[in-house]
Amino acid sequence: MTLSHLIFREIAHRKLNFLLSVLAVAVAALTIVAADIVVRRDAEVTRRVMAQKQSETEAAIEEKIELVAAAGADLEDAIRKQMKGLGFNVLILPESQDVAELHLQGSLTQTMPESYAQQLADSKIMTINHLLPTVLKQVRWPEQEMDVVLYGTRGEVPLMHRDLKKPVLDAVAPGQMVVGHAIHQKLGLKVGQQVEFMGREFTVSVLHPERGSGDDVTVWIDLGQAQEMLGLQNLVHAILALECECAGDRIAQIRAEISGILPGTQVIERYSQALARAEARTKAKEVAEESLAAERLAGEATLLRELESRTRLQRGHQQLSRIILPLVLLLAAAAVGLLAYVNVRYRREEIGILRALGLRTRQVLVVFLGKAALSGVIGGVAGVLLGIGSGALIGRLLDRSEVAINLGLTEAIVSSPGLFVTLMVTPLLAVALATLSSWIAAAMAASQDAAMILQGE
Amino acid sequence: MWLRLDRVSKTYHGGENPVPALCEVSLEIDTGMFVAIRGPSGCGKTTLLLTAGTLLAPDSGDVVMGGERPYQMTGDARASFRGLQLGFVFQQFHLVPYLSVLDNVLAPTLALAQSSSAVDPRDARERALGLLEQFGLADRAGHTPSRLSSGERQRCAMARALLNQPKMLLADEPTGNLDPENADQVLGALRQFVTLGGAVLLVTHDNRAAAAADKTWWMNRGVLSQSPQPETVTAT
Ligand SMILES: Nc1ncnc2c1ncn2[C@@H]1O[C@H](COP(=O)(O)OP(=O)(O)OP(=O)(O)O)[C@@H](O)[C@H]1O
Ligand SMILES: [Mg+2]
Numbered sequence: 167m168t169l170s171h172l173i174f175r176e177i178a179h180r181k182l183n184f185l186l187s188v189l190a191v192a193v194a195a196l197t198i199v200a201a202d203i204v205v206r207r208d209a210e211v212t213r214r215v216m217a218q219k220q221s222e223t224e225a226a227i228e229e230k231i232e233l234v235a236a237a238g239a240d241l242e243d244a245i246r247k248q249m250k251g252l253g254f255n256v257l258i259l260p261e262s263q264d265v266a267e268l269h270l271q272g273s274l275t276q277t278m279p280e281s282y283a284q285q286l287a288d289s290k291i292m293t294i295n296h297l298l299p300t301v302l303k304q305v306r307w308p309e310q311e312m313d314v315v316l317y318g319t320r321g322e323v324p325l326m327h328r329d330l331k332k333p334v335l336d337a338v339a340p341g342q343m344v345v346g347h348a349i350h351q352k353l354g355l356k357v358g359q360q361v362e363f364m365g366r367e368f369t370v371s372v373l374h375p376e377r378g379s380g381d382d383v384t385v386w387i388d389l390g391q392a393q394e395m396l397g398l399q400n401l402v403h404a405i406l407a408l409e410c411e412c413a414g415d416r417i418a419q420i421r422a423e424i425s426g427i428l429p430g431t432q433v434i435e436r437y438s439q440a441l442a443r444a445e446a447r448t449k450a451k452e453v454a455e456e457s458l459a460a461e462r463l464a465g466e467a468t469l470l471r472e473l474e475s476r477t478r479l480q481r482g483h484q485q486l487s488r489i490i491l492p493l494v495l496l497l498a499a500a501a502v503g504l505l506a507y508v509n510v511r512y513r514r515e516e517i518g519i520l521r522a523l524g525l526r527t528r529q530v531l532v533v534f535l536g537k538a539a540l541s542g543v544i545g546g547v548a549g550v551l552l553g554i555g556s557g558a559l560i561g562r563l564l565d566r567s568e569v570a571i572n573l574g575l576t577e578a579i580v581s582s583p584g585l586f587v588t589l590m591v592t593p594l595l596a597v598a599l600a601t602l603s604s605w606i607a608a609a610m611a612a613s614q615d616a617a618m619i620l621q622g623e
Numbered sequence: 624m625w626l627r628l629d630r631v632s633k634t635y636h637g638g639e640n641p642v643p644a645l646c647e648v649s650l651e652i653d654t655g656m657f658v659a660i661r662g663p664s665g666c667g668k669t670t671l672l673l674t675a676g677t678l679l680a681p682d683s684g685d686v687v688m689g690g691e692r693p694y695q696m697t698g699d700a701r702a703s704f705r706g707l708q709l710g711f712v713f714q715q716f717h718l719v720p721y722l723s724v725l726d727n728v729l730a731p732t733l734a735l736a737q738s739s740s741a742v743d744p745r746d747a748r749e750r751a752l753g754l755l756e757q758f759g760l761a762d763r764a765g766h767t768p769s770r771l772s773s774g775e776r777q778r779c780a781m782a783r784a785l786l787n788q789p790k791m792l793l794a795d796e797p798t799g800n801l802d803p804e805n806a807d808q809v810l811g812a813l814r815q816f817v818t819l820g821g822a823v824l825l826v827t828h829d830n831r832a833a834a835a836a837d838k839t840w841w842m843n844r845g846v847l848s849q850s851p852q853p854e855t856v857t858a859t
Pocket of ligand 2: 668669670795
């Protein structure tokens with residue numbers, strides 16, 4: 167005969183009392199676990215919804231990025247084409263040069279040292295590219311009895327601080343001649359043909375197509391030869407350059423920079439109207455970029471809104487569980503306590519005789535608390551098992567969103583360490599709940615006066 | 624003397640007026656003695672039995688049992704002392720309803736579980752079965768008390784009282800709910816216990832039951848008198 171035998175026999179004898187007690191504990195344990203699972207499910211649903219929304223906005227942004235790239239490519243292409251067509255569009259001239267002369271006669275008279283080009287190249291200049299020192303003078307082609315613009319040019323002076331760029335204009339080798347459209351049309355020149363120019367022999371190397379500019383009445387030869395023929399050794403009329411793609415008032419920036427490096431020069435910009443077209447394209451690219459930025463902002467706003475609404479929902483559920491959980495625990499504790507009290511009242515006679523048989527106070531306590539603890543263990547384990555199932559169910563009822571309804575007990579929820587702790591701790595809590603709630607009744611039983619009971623029949 | 628009560632008094636204060644249940648009661652009972660105490664209802668018989676049974680502390684007076692003073696012990700020590708030295712039989716049997724007859728008889732071993740003289744559970748079981756045999760309950764060992772007759776229930780209670788081989792049996796109206804045949808059986812068992820060296824204190828208002836005792840003392844309004852009082856209560 168042992169106390170546990172006594173406990174088990176009594177439970178078997180008064181099943182209803184025990185089952186009700188187990189039920190109360192199970193409901194409490196179920197509520198704890200279910201509330202925890204609902205909260206975890208909420209978080210998982212949020213994670214999934216956010217991931218979905220994120221990939222949606224990312225796709226939209228990706229689309230815009232492609233548009234920007236396309237606009238950028240368009241722009242680059244346009245600039246390249248224009249540069250190729252226009253050639254150099256920045257002209258660095260001696261300060262004393264009257265610009266009207268250039269516009270009226272297409273030729274220059276004032277000179278500056280050729281070494282200026284090297285000086286620019288050695289500087290850290292940022293606003294221009296591709297330096298080309300030239301001589302440029304209207305001369306008579308005596309052999310052909312016609313006026314032309316003689317253009318002496320050589321290879322580009324590489325800028326020291328830049329990577330070597332593909333030259334915009336190829337240099338003209340000594341003894342060769344590139345001929346503008348009007349001239350080669352008039353003289354019927356062919357590539358490879360020998361011509362005499364100011365008493366020197368040249369081979370026609372390139373015939374330019376019509377450009378509708380001063381280029382059509384220009385011949386290009388090597389800079390050194392041109393300098394000799396014009397008696398301008400080591401002097402040049404102009405340094406041609408290609409402006410960078412910079413925003414804002416570019417010519418002002420270029421002038422500022424060059425005047426710092428080469429005082430006594432002036433800078434003029436040609437073909438600025440054509441560049442306006444490039445600007446338009448720049449604008450298009452900017453618009454695309456702006457719309458990309460707007461898309462990013464909108465995406466962020468959407469994500470934020472979604473997150474806020476999910477957070478609100480989650481907080482609502484947490485508050486609900488903060489109200490329901492204590493209520494259920496309290497009711498369960500009250501029910502268990504009441505059932506224990508009823509049980510003690512029922513067993514007065516038994517307590518009296520057990521005391522008469524010599525049972526100690528502690529043993530009487532053990533009889534009642536042992537029973538309570540057992541109801542805690544069984545109710546706790548049953549509640550945990552049922553709680554796992556009902557957590558998903560309740561989660562679906564509380565959150566009718568599609569993601570929530572389709573979400574089962576996923577790996578992410580089941581394997582979370584927090585839930586593991588809840589599942590482990592809840593049966594212990596259940597045992598504590600049952601035992602503590604029964605404590606008053608058990609203490610009453612243990613303090614019953616056997617004499618009173620045995621006498622009062 | 625195994626049991627000695629010296630000028631023991633007890634007054635109940637539960638109701639409106641205090642009820643003096645024991646008034647300076649003194650008595651001595653030794654092993655091998657079978658004492659019956661008779662008296663009218665409400666005279667304090669059960670109070671005396673519970674006081675002697677270490678379950679009800681007196682207001683004053685001295686209680687000595689087997690050389691010890693149980694009311695000076697701690698509650699746990701007194702419970703162990705009671706479990707080892709005393710056996711109880713009540714009019715209402717007080718069997719544990721959900722335990723089988725055998726388990727009811729074995730219930731007193733719970734009190735021994737932690738005492739130094741712990742018995743081997745197999746010994747206890749054998750002795751319990753022997754007692755059931757002795758009281759004609761061998762074939763009812765697995766039944767619950769609700770399926771027994773009154774006589775069988777009281778015999779079960781007797782077997783339970785004897786399991787721990789106590790020094791003294793305290794019987795409160797043990798034959799009160801029994802037919803004469805069963806009553807004789809219970810009284811015979813009490814007699815046998817005395818023969819084997821135990822002491823019995825039987826309280827009753829039943830003439831027949833008292834007749835089984837060696838000595839009959841009288842009680843009236845809490846006062847015990849050891850001289851015979853033939854004239855007042857002779858009728859059953
Ligand atoms: N707890 C109590 N509170 C107040 N009075 C009590 C209490 N218990 C018993 N009494 C009173 O004490 C007196 C003695 O009671 P007790 O039970 O000892 O009598 P009894 O001789 O055993 O009676 P009966 O033969 O009817 O069993 C009675 O008057 C009873 O009413
Ligand atoms: Mg009585």
